[in-house]
Amino acid sequence: MFKETLQHYSSMIEEYIARIPWGKDILNESMAYSLVGGGKRIRPVLALASAEAVGGNPEKVLPAAAALELIHTYSLIHDDLPALDNDDYRRGRLSNHKVFGEANAILAGDGLLTYAFEFLTEPSLGQPGQQLRVIREVAVAAGKNGMVGGQVLDIAGEGKQLSLAEIEEIHKGKTGALLTVSARLGGILAGAAEQEIEALTRYAQALGLAFQIKDDILDVVGDSETLGKPVGSDLRQGKSTYVSLLGLEEATRQLHSQTEKAQAALKLLGEKSAFLSELAVYIEQRQH
Amino acid sequence: MFKETLQHYSSMIEEYIARIPWGKDILNESMAYSLVGGGKRIRPVLALASAEAVGGNPEKVLPAAAALELIHTYSLIHDDLPALDNDDYRRGRLSNHKVFGEANAILAGDGLLTYAFEFLTEPSLGQPGQQLRVIREVAVAAGKNGMVGGQVLDIAGEGKQLSLAEIEEIHKGKTGALLTVSARLGGILAGAAEQEIEALTRYAQALGLAFQIKDDILDVVGDSETLGKPVGSDLRQGKSTYVSLLGLEEATRQLHSQTEKAQAALKLLGEKSAFLSELAVYIEQRQH
Numbered sequence: 022m023f024k025e026t027l028q029h030y031s032s033m034i035e036e037y038i039a040r041i042p043w044g045k046d047i048l049n050e051s052m053a054y055s056l057v058g059g060g061k062r063i064r065p066v067l068a069l070a071s072a073e074a075v076g077g078n079p080e081k082v083l084p085a086a087a088a089l090e091l092i093h094t095y096s097l098i099h100d101d102l103p104a105l106d107n108d109d110y111r112r113g114r115l116s117n118h119k120v121f122g123e124a125n126a127i128l129a130g131d132g133l134l135t136y137a138f139e140f141l142t143e144p145s146l147g148q149p150g151q152q153l154r155v156i157r158e159v160a161v162a163a164g165k166n167g168m169v170g171g172q173v174l175d176i177a178g179e180g181k182q183l184s185l186a187e188i189e190e191i192h193k194g195k196t197g198a199l200l201t202v203s204a205r206l207g208g209i210l211a212g213a214a215e216q217e218i219e220a221l222t223r224y225a226q227a228l229g230l231a232f233q234i235k236d237d238i239l240d241v242v243g244d245s246e247t248l249g250k251p252v253g254s255d256l257r258q259g260k261s262t263y264v265s266l267l268g269l270e271e272a273t274r275q276l277h278s279q280t281e282k283a284q285a286a287l288k289l290l291g292e293k294s295a296f297l298s299e300l301a302v303y304i305e306q307r308q309h
Numbered sequence: 310m311f312k313e314t315l316q317h318y319s320s321m322i323e324e325y326i327a328r329i330p331w332g333k334d335i336l337n338e339s340m341a342y343s344l345v346g347g348g349k350r351i352r353p354v355l356a357l358a359s360a361e362a363v364g365g366n367p368e369k370v371l372p373a374a375a376a377l378e379l380i381h382t383y384s385l386i387h388d389d390l391p392a393l394d395n396d397d398y399r400r401g402r403l404s405n406h407k408v409f410g411e412a413n414a415i416l417a418g419d420g421l422l423t424y425a426f427e428f429l430t431e432p433s434l435g436q437p438g439q440q441l442r443v444i445r446e447v448a449v450a451a452g453k454n455g456m457v458g459g460q461v462l463d464i465a466g467e468g469k470q471l472s473l474a475e476i477e478e479i480h481k482g483k484t485g486a487l488l489t490v491s492a493r494l495g496g497i498l499a500g501a502a503e504q505e506i507e508a509l510t511r512y513a514q515a516l517g518l519a520f521q522i523k524d525d526i527l528d529v530v531g532d533s534e535t536l537g538k539p540v541g542s543d544l545r546q547g548k549s550t551y552v553s554l555l556g557l558e559e560a561t562r563q564l565h566s567q568t569e570k571a572q573a574a575l576k577l578l579g580e581k582s583a584f585l586s587e588l589a590v591y592i593e594q595r596q597h
Contacts, residue, residue: 048453048461099419104411123392127415128461131387134419135452138426142445149437156444157430164423165336169416173336176412 077211084143162202171195227283365499372431450490459483515571
């Protein structure tokens with residue numbers, strides 16, 4: 022049942038993304054290259070599932086869910102740039118700047134980030150007050166106190182021995198904030214009660230941490246073909262990770278404890294949140 | 310009277326920008342470095358003046374006006390990067406990446422763009438429906454069919470002999486779109502009638518063109534000290550400009566004709582638009 026629902030949400034998102042009308046120029050081409058080129062679509066899935074977990078219609082949330090994937094994709098394009106992580110591969114293909122050049126990659130990222138906010142103003146998304154709240158929360162989560170801030174901390178920490186608290190601070194920004202707002206956004210647009218939005222928040226925070234610990238584990242024990250990127254790149258770049266700090270065994274234990282924490286947060290939402298609960302297990306067990 | 314009003318609007322904006330609370334880290338420092346470091350603030354001035362020209366209160370528009378300057382500033386930081394225009398100086402000081410490094414400059418730009426959308430959700434800005442319309446228009450103007458699109462065309466055109474139509478296409482995106490939305494935004498948030506918003510649009514389109522022609526002229530005849538950047542950089546980069554294509558005399562004639570066109574568009578708005586009319590003359594005659 023979980024696999025079918027995941028497939029259903031993924032198809033909704035892929036179809037929505039496939040229908041985005043792109044122009045014929047190099048900018049549109051490079052934006053589409055990175056967006057359409059796969060990825061797990063965790064953020065939009067989280068948005069759709071969160072809307073459904075509070076009794077909303079996931080279909081209605083689609084433009085906002087897609088906006089999250091646009092923002093995630095822009096952040097990957099900029100992260101991969103030579104001045105940042107200098108990664109040649111992403112999602113199993115050449116990274117954007119390897120195909121379109123650095124200038125176009127920077128601008129493709131800018132274009133995707135900006136386009137995301139256009140998606141968030143889609144009139145079908147619902148009541149303007151809710152929509153404004155969502156736009157504000159997304160801007161905060163993606164910005165200097167969220168994703169961009171985490172990215173800067175990450176770069177500043179390269180080659181340094183970081184503490185566990187410092188690593189958590191980086192990931193709360195770099196991946197946690199956008200994952201958390203993905204769940205909140207689904208709840209808000211579905212008209213959830215504040216208490217339900219809070220439950221989704223606690224769920225997504227634990228899920229985000231689990232996601233990151235798993236990422237660090239996969240960088241050590243994963244298979245580069247399944248992952249679509251080289252294994253061991255954190256190590257080579259001298260990054261402190263959960264694994265380098267805690268060891269594989271303790272990192273695996275913490276991954277499991279965050280997964281349980283995520284599931285516990287869903288109690289308030291009852292049966293409707295079964296998919297979210299299984300999603301946490303799926304993330305704990307993923308191989309890519 | 311014009312000088313006093315311009316000074317008044319500028320002070321409002323500078324004071325508003327000076328009150329933005331920045332964190333103490335390098336990301337906040339680099340964002341603030343480029344934003345606070347001067348500039349003509351044409352876009353926010355245009356927003357405040359347009360609100361007042363339709364009978365609105367410019368004070369109320371300030372957060373949105375500041376957002377325009379954040380977006381403009383982000384675009385300058387990214388434009389100056391080595392992979393793009395590779396400019397070491399901006400507004401008379403070292404460009405962002407020369408001070409903070411390329412990685413931080415890319416992320417400072419990302420942070421400013423994202424922060425701009427947070428400003429646009431400021432609850433004091435007014436009625437949610439108007440606000441959503443403004444956010445959508447700003448996203449379109451700043452995005453792939455506006456500013457970012459113009460920037461990509463600009464880069465693609467370097468070293469090529471462009472036609473006048475191609476140059477206009479570049480500038481419509483690169484500078485025109487954001488200038489136009491600045492005026493529209495002031496009108497929309499002030500609750501202007503559609504006809505008034507249309508008049509502001511025609512005004513700003515002509516003003517934007519005039520602004521760009523003047524930029525090209527100043528790159529040839531300007532004084533690098535007054536400009537705060539080296540003269541002749543378009544020429545060195547092999548860029549086609551209004552001056553390289555039309556000659557100085559014809560470019561100056563077209564500058565004047567666009568200035569008159571901008572003024573003519575204001576007829577509908579009457580006396581309240583006197584400042585906007587004089588602003589067009591000011592832009593025609595500016596030395597930096």
